Amino acid sequence: MSKIPSELKYVKSHEWVKKLPDGSVVIGITDHAQEALGDLVFVETPKVGRKLAAGEACAVVESVKAASDVYAPIAGEVIESNPTLADTPETINTDPYEGGWMWKLKPSNPAEIDGLLDAAGYEKSLAD
Amino acid sequence: MSLAPDPIKRALNGGAPAAAEPLIFEVSRPGRRAVAQSPLATVAVALPAALKRKTPAALPQVSELQAVRHFTRLSQLNFSIDTHFYPLGSCTMKYNPRACNTLAMLPQFLGRHPLAPESHSQGFLACMYELQEILKDVTGMAGVSLTPMAGAQGEFAGVAMIRAYHQARKDEARTEILVPDAAHGTNPATATMLGMKVREIPTDAQGDVDVEALKAVVGPQTAGIMLTNPSTLGVFERNIKLIAQIVHEAGGLLYYDGANLNAILGEVRPGDMGFDVIHMNLHKTFSTPHGGGGPGAGAVGVSERLRPFMPIPVVGKAGDAYKWLDERDLPQSIGRLSTFMGNAGVLLRAYIYARLLGREGMHRVAEFATLNANYLQTRLRERGFDLAFPTRRASHEFIVTLKRQKQAIDLTATDIAKRLLDYGFHAPTVYFPLLVPECLLIEPTETEDKETLDSFVEALCAIWEEAKQDIAFVKGAPYTMPVRRLDDVRAARQLNLRYQPG
Numbered sequence: 095m096s097k098i099p100s101e102l103k104y105v106k107s108h109e110w111v112k113k114l115p116d117g118s119v120v121i122g123i124t125d126h127a128q129e130a131l132g133d134l135v136f137v138e139t140p141k142v143g144r145k146l147a148a149g150e151a152c153a154v155v156e157s158v159k160a161a162s163d164v165y166a167p168i169a170g171e172v173i174e175s176n177p178t179l180a181d182t183p184e185t186i187n188t189d190p191y192e193g194g195w196m197w198k199l200k201p202s203n204p205a206e207i208d209g210l211l212d213a214a215g216y217e218k219s220l221a222d
Numbered sequence: 223m224s225l226a227p228d229p230i231k232r233a234l235n236g237g238a239p240a241a242a243e244p245l246i247f248e249v250s251r252p253g254r255r256a257v258a259q260s261p262l263a264t265v266a267v268a269l270p271a272a273l274k275r276k277t278p279a280a281l282p283q284v285s286e287l288q289a290v291r292h293f294t295r296l297s298q299l300n301f302s303i304d305t306h307f308y309p310l311g312s313c314t315m316k317y318n319p320r321a322c323n324t325l326a327m328l329p330q331f332l333g334r335h336p337l338a339p340e341s342h343s344q345g346f347l348a349c350m351y352e353l354q355e356i357l358k359d360v361t362g363m364a365g366v367s368l369t370p371m372a373g374a375q376g377e378f379a380g381v382a383m384i385r386a387y388h389q390a391r392k393d394e395a396r397t398e399i400l401v402p403d404a405a406h407g408t409n410p411a412t413a414t415m416l417g418m419k420v421r422e423i424p425t426d427a428q429g430d431v432d433v434e435a436l437k438a439v440v441g442p443q444t445a446g447i448m449l450t451n452p453s454t455l456g457v458f459e460r461n462i463k464l465i466a467q468i469v470h471e472a473g474g475l476l477y478y479d480g481a482n483l484n485a486i487l488g489e490v491r492p493g494d495m496g497f498d499v500i501h502m503n504l505h506k507t508f509s510t511p512h513g514g515g516g517p518g519a520g521a522v523g524v525s526e527r528l529r530p531f532m533p534i535p536v537v538g539k540a541g542d543a544y545k546w547l548d549e550r551d552l553p554q555s556i557g558r559l560s561t562f563m564g565n566a567g568v569l570l571r572a573y574i575y576a577r578l579l580g581r582e583g584m585h586r587v588a589e590f591a592t593l594n595a596n597y598l599q600t601r602l603r604e605r606g607f608d609l610a611f612p613t614r615r616a617s618h619e620f621i622v623t624l625k626r627q628k629q630a631i632d633l634t635a636t637d638i639a640k641r642l643l644d645y646g647f648h649a650p651t652v653y654f655p656l657l658v659p660e661c662l663l664i665e666p667t668e669t670e671d672k673e674t675l676d677s678f679v680e681a682l683c684a685i686w687e688e689a690k691q692d693i694a695f696v697k698g699a700p701y702t703m704p705v706r707r708l709d710d711v712r713a714a715r716q717l718n719l720r721y722q723p724g
Contacts, residue, residue, distance in 0.1 A: 130659065135714035158710045159653035161407070183715070 096126040096220075099191055103207055104216035105167040110191065111210060114198075118173060119207065122195045123155060123164060123186060126220055131157040134183040139175035139197050146170060146199070148206065153196055155186065168206040170199040242704050243295050246282045247721050256286035280723050299704050301648055303511075307674050309598075311619045311651035311663025312406070312454055314484045314506040315513060318571070321578060322509050326570035336562040340545050346566070347544035351537040353521075353573040360576075360584060361483075361500055362493025363523030367532040369564040376501030376520020377412040377448075377479065382556040383499055383524060383531040384446045384475045385416055390531075390554060396445040396473065402431050404455050404655050406481055409448040418445060425657065429455040429611045431465055440472035450479040451495065452486070452617030454655045455610065456595070456663065466496025475499065475528075483507045484591050484667070485618035488584035498525040508572035519568040530554040535563050590668035591618040594675060598666055601679045606686075610658045619665035621658050628660045633689040633696065635660045638682065640707055641699035645681035 098104070103111040108127035112120045128134065136156040146152050146166035153164035175197045178185060186194035201207065211219065284292070302308070308315040334346055354366040370376040381399065388396040399413035402423045410420040421439055424432045431449070447469050451459040459465070466476055478492040478500035484507045486492075492500045504519040505512040512518060524532055534555045535546040546563070549555065579587065595616040602622060603609055610621035627633040639649030639662075651663035666675060689696045700706065 133711040135711060158714055160656050162656070 096124065096129055097191070098124065098126075098213045098217050100213040102191070103167075103210035103212065104219075105165070105210060106216070106219045107165050109164060109167045111167050111207060112191075112195075113207060117201070117204060119168070119170070119199050119201060120195045121167060121197055121199060122190055124216070125190045127155075128187050128190045128194070131155060131162065132159050133157055134186050136161075137179040137183040137186065137196070139179060140166075140172045142172050142175060144172045146172065155183075164196065166199070167210060168199070168201055169203065170201040172197050173200050174198040243292065243299065245721055246284060246289070246292050247723065249288060249292070250282040250284055252283060254283045254285055254288075256284070256289065259286060301643065306646055306648050307666075307670060307678060308648040309650045309664045309666050309670075309678065310513075310648065311456070311621075311665040312481060312654065313513065313651065314481075314503075314618075314665065314667060315648075316484070316506075316509065316667040317669040318509045318511050319575065319578060322571040322574045323511075325574045326567055331566075331570055334566075336566070340543070344544055346570075347537050347546075349570060349573045350563075351539055351544050353569060353576065354537060356573075356576045357502060357521060357523060360488055360491070361502070361523045362491030363497075363500060364493075364526040365529040365532055365536075366521055366523045367534070367536045368519065368521045368569050369533050369535060369559050370501065370520035370522055371560050371564050372516060372518035373481070373501060373503040373506075373520040374408055374412070375559055376503070376522050377408055377477075378415060379520070379522050379533045379556060379559060380477050380499040380501050381412050381416045381418065381446075381448075382533075383522070383528050384477065385418070386531040386554065386556050387475065387528055388445055393473070395442055398443045399445055399477075400436070400439065400447040400469070400474070402449065402453070404429070404450075404453050404657055405448060406450060406454060406479060409450075409479060413448065419443075423447075425453075425455065429453065429457040429614060430459060430461055433461055433464060433468070436465060436468055440468055440474060442473065444469065444472045444474035446475040446477055446498070448477040448479060449497075450481050451492075452482045452619075454482075454663075455657070456617050456620040457611055457614045458485075458617055462495045470496065480507065482618065485588055487588040488581070489588045493523070493525065499523070499528055504572040505568055509575040510568045510571045517565045517568050519565050519572060521564075521569075521572075531556055533557065533559050587668050588618070591666075592616065594666040594668060594670055595619055595664070597672070598664060598675050598679065601675070602682065605679060605683050607682070610661060618667070619663055621655070622662045622664065623658050624660040624662070627686065627689070631689055631693050633686065633693060635662055637689065637693075637696050637699065638662065638685055641685045641688070641696050642681060643700040644702045645684070647678055647681055 104124065108124045110122055110124050114120060134155055134157050138154040140146065140152040146169060148166060148169045150166045151163035152166050155162055155164055176195050303315050303317055331346060334343060340347065350368060354368060357366045370379045388394065397419055398421055399418040400421050400423050401409045402425055404425045413420050424435050426432050449459065451462055453459055469476055475498040476496055478497040480500055480502040483502055487507065500523045502521045504521055530552060531554055532552060534548050534552055538545050538547040595618050599609060599616045599620040607622050608626055610623045624633060624635055635652040639652050642649050653661065654663055685696060698707065
């Protein structure tokens with residue numbers, strides 16, 4: 095069974111969102127997503143400064159099986175990208191919720207976060 | 223079950239897989255040459271000294287016999303349609319009749335220079351004109367251009383024509399291309415290359431396009447939709463007429479990806495389904511050896527309203543004479559896609575294949591391709607395998623999902639693919655389409671006999687049984703190939719593609 099930390103928010107398309115104390119958010123892909131993709135060999139994260147709409151495809155994760163888009167869970171501006179993923183994409187496999195974070199976002203509308211799925215809601219979406 | 227020699231025994235008795243062939247560089251010795259093959263000592267063109275290389279090229283130095291043996295041994299390591307069943311889904315790895323090759327290589331064809339005047343090229347032009355006519359007829363389109371040099375270029379040409387059509391009508395807000403999530407990855411890639419915005423349409427549980435979702439997103443921004451039918455899920459898109467109506471009413475055009483044309487050849491015509499533009503992978507459906515990266519031919523067919531935009535040159539006929547149609551005849555053309563007119567050799571093979579089949583044979587291609595797929599699907603279901611779309615009839619291909627086997631005994635699609643090699647079968651397509659977990663996409667094609675299909679079923683059952691007994695053994699496969707299981711993750715992470723001397 096894949097891990098779904100209770101303190102995070104989720105999107106059906108398998109991204110997680112974590113609120114930081116300064117109002118920004120960290121985004122990555124879930125344990126379930128990395129498991130389904132298999133060993134990652136390439137990760138592309140959005141450039142700092144890019145403004146994203148909710149649901150916009152903005153990153154790519156590529157495994158030996160498939161290349162998949164990663165979507166922005168909420169709207170906002172990219173303020174940091176995880177620099178280690180270019181050389182060690184496997185961090186997402188081994189540590190999807192901490193070391194494998196993908197980008198940080200300054201939300202356009204922080205209230206959007208509250209509309210995302212909680213851990214129970216995401217778990218239910220996996221069962222559907 | 224007759225699978226001699228027993229691949230397990232072969233493996234356990236040290237079944238002596240052939241030693242991997244060394245690189246030709248590794249057998250190189252300084253000064254060794256193939257004198258009989260050497261170029262003339264005299265230099266035909268005097269190159270300026272500044273352009274001449276300072277050091278000799280780092281080429282392998284071997285004798286003629288060494289070169290012949292090296293490449294012959296490499297060719298014997300091939301796992302190919304000429305030696306093995308090759309059920310690679312979505313690829314149509316059908317057998318290519320030898321006659322297509324022989325006739326396309328007649329010296330009169332091989333010797334024709336692409337710049338030869340029309341008066342000297344009437345035979346070749348006649349074949350191309352007839353091929354255009356045959357393809358128009360079998361797809362129900364109003365015009366055909368043979369010039370795209372690959373499926374990808376055919377797609378490019380198709381979407382470029384859609385764009386040109388909207389631009390010619392000053393309807394320039396149409397910049398969005400709709401693509402079902404079951405589409406070939408090339409579809410969104412093509413649209414993106416042409417500066418279009420891609421919007422994904424979901425698929426329902428039965429494998430059909432979600433019509434309600436489609437209705438919700440079409441509008442004045444819709445340039446068109448790209449569809450494969452039958453889809454990559456191995457099922458026929460039943461709502462195609464409704465989809466065509468929705469997209470057309472919104473002002474968009476329909477693009478048909480010809481990847482799966484083999485399933486409907488001569489039975490249903492994309493033009494009759496309402497498609498405005500279609501690309502055909504002639505190298506797949508019309509018989510040219512492929513899978514090694516080319517050459518291909520991605521002919522495009524168009525409806526009446528897209529005819530002015532066809533890529534040039536196209537072959538025309540005036541009286542009894544054939545001629546090239548170019549910018550003067552098609553001033554609104556999207557232009558040229560290659561120096562001359564596409565891959566002439568592949569087009570000739572397609573023409574000969576079509577002529578060998580005739581109208582009746584064309585039907586039989588689709589009938590046997592779908593019969594073989596449905597037979598395999600039924601046999602595998604009887605033996606306990608799970609189908610991704612159990613309620614649907616297969617098209618020319620179908621999907622088995624190993625989700626249950628993965629959960630129960632950790633048997634994956636990769637494991638089956640690798641172990642099948644020991645049983646003498648090329649693997650089906652694995653992990654595509656992306657919508658189905660642990661999937662095998664199986665396309666037997668029309669040219670396989672029942673005995674081959676039966677032994678493929680037995681091999682899959684035997685591997686499943688082996689996995690129940692000893693999953694580690696299956697995970698160690700293949701055992702009888704020149705190399706064992708390759709580390710594909712490391713290969714992708716640490717690219718090492720070139721021999722580097724020293």
